[in-house]
Amino acid sequence: MDLERSPLARPFPDIPQIDGVTLRIARARYKAWDRCDLTYVELCPGTAVAGVFTRSACASSEVDLGREQARLGRARALIVNAGNSNAFTGYRGREAVEQIMAQVASALDCDPSEVFVSSTGVIGVPLPKDKAQAGIEAALIAAPCGWEDAASAIGTTDTFTKGASASAMLAENRVELAGFIKGSGMIAPDMATMLGYVFTDAAVDPAFLQEMLSKANEATFSCITVDGDTSTSDTVLLFATGKAGNPALSSWDDDGADAFYAALLGICRELAHLVVRDGEGAQKFIEIAVTGAADAASARHVGLAIANSPLVKTAIAGGDANWGRVVMAVGKAGEPADRDRLSIGFGGTWAAKDGQPLADYDEAPVAKHLEGQDIRIDVDLGVGDGRATVWTCDLTHGYISINADYRS
């Protein structure tokens, strides 16, 4: 099925090259299509890596292996297969991943544990080893390509190609960050997946790289939701080639660590937002800011309960400032909250304060705000200092059409 480009799409930005990173793409033809569906990223020796992965109890072999590999902290290559997720395929799926790791490691003369593999697409069908092998052979000798081509090749049902960049000034060195991502919720007939990759020329020790990625993830990728459904393959990897020549960052006390983290946080947030902007059927981008919670984790939990509520999401789709549904979602989150201290606003206008509708509540500016594409919901729980911001999209007929009306 052909999906229309999301009305919330962003143009692909200009992204500079990252020293130590070479991008190549090829046709493995995992499905009956004529497009590049295998992305090969070669990383210079000494590249550090960190990763965050789905918490699904039914994760794919790629995730199981990637989690182990990320602990070792070193990477020389990344292979992304699009069109077949290789999930729920038992030992045959694992064999296919191990074959890819061995093939690339042999070509680069590195350890197989330094070759990271991700797959996205149809589930229940073992990744065909012959197609993977031929695709990698082609990729190894392909001419290098740019960011947009690589970002496009990892896409499946995405309606636009997603990338972002950032830079930071460390003590003596300017470092660059670049990244791309795919994902748009979960697409019929098979689950889609969020796969994101960020590359930097900064030198960062692997353990600290992991610490920063885990922290940034908590405030970005872990704060978005399209439909509350979690893929078995979600993966974000961060590679640091060290080519910028800065003294390797190894703790928050190092000069430039804060600047680097700020840039990392920014690029992760932008990539996360792009996934929401391609949410299935999305017509509106929704930011939900929760304050006054018991702590930050509690605030995020409440925010995600609101963001995942079908009633809140349909209300926004209908342009309805239905704060009652927000109350309901706060209540069901199971976090500390006080009904009589709860305040709720839309687009900067409070609709209810301290557990009661405002007597002088003027719905006009709120109605106007809800006509727009970028919606803001403020929720103050009134019980503490915890705060978090989460992002989601609205729930529309488009979501049902994509997921129920079409068959494979």
Place this chain on the structure above:
Amino acid sequence: MDLERSPLARPFPDIPQIDGVTLRIARARYKAWDRCDLTYVELCPGTAVAGVFTRSACASSEVDLGREQARLGRARALIVNAGNSNAFTGYRGREAVEQIMAQVASALDCDPSEVFVSSTGVIGVPLPKDKAQAGIEAALIAAPCGWEDAASAIGTTDTFTKGASASAMLAENRVELAGFIKGSGMIAPDMATMLGYVFTDAAVDPAFLQEMLSKANEATFSCITVDGDTSTSDTVLLFATGKAGNPALSSWDDDGADAFYAALLGICRELAHLVVRDGEGAQKFIEIAVTGAADAASARHVGLAIANSPLVKTAIAGGDANWGRVVMAVGKAGEPADRDRLSIGFGGTWAAKDGQPLADYDEAPVAKHLEGQDIRIDVDLGVGDGRATVWTCDLTHGYISINADYRS
């Protein structure tokens, strides 16, 4: 807006009278409508009561008070207001409930704590005290009515009236149970609510009555979901008048306790199913049986993760035996599961076993099963002996239409 009667509706059954229970209805006109919207149930002196309530952190005053009253174990009356939920109304909402309790207690010469109040409908508007007072005055002198009239008067956006009955033979006595319920998910522009009431002429000690209701609730009302959104007012009350004259049941060892519990479980299950059958936009009734879980609670959690997954619900709406989405939902539940032992079936046919699609999987009988209205999904986790069954409905364009397209 006028909603079409659910295609999954059941006709209202013949329900015998329960000795000690008198039903009356009246017009309080909580909204601008000409219908009975106040239900008054008078219970004979000595009636025992038990209750289960929403876990929402933003529960209504009715729920806060009802929870305290149920602990005392005695009831003389029930008032149900339809059209105004009195939720999120601060101290003024509480005053309205206390006024109702005082007014009925005065008429019956009982303690206010023996008067139970429920409200459902618009939120954020304090229940108008004058309308409640006049409505109760009318109800107190109204002629007794039958079950269907009472069940109809508590409805809000329900598309059909819901009731059930059961009986049990204790050692020497036959006892009757009758109940009615309202709820259909959450309806624009305000949350709907599940309110259920069961009445019996059996004599049961309040503490044991509560124990049995809590247990039955775990396997029935707590095992249904329409959209995963939880009302601030959900309430189920069980009243036992004792008029059957049996020696009061007070423990599981008593003769007839098991028979009574079986009847109670049956009527609670039937009432719970009726709510799902009126789920917003529902076209199919879905039963999800989870086996092989670590324990029963884990099985229920996995079952509800599947039942609440928009991707599973849309797949069933589209007649798509998409076991990959079931895998995804199992994975995200966060319960013990083993990807390589997981088995999934539809309508009695296994599609995947031990973590892999079945080689000889025949989709024909499954496709035929999915064309029907009553859908069965089997999931075996392969890690233990825990089991649970949950119920939900599909997610259709009707849900979006009801919740996004219409405004109040």
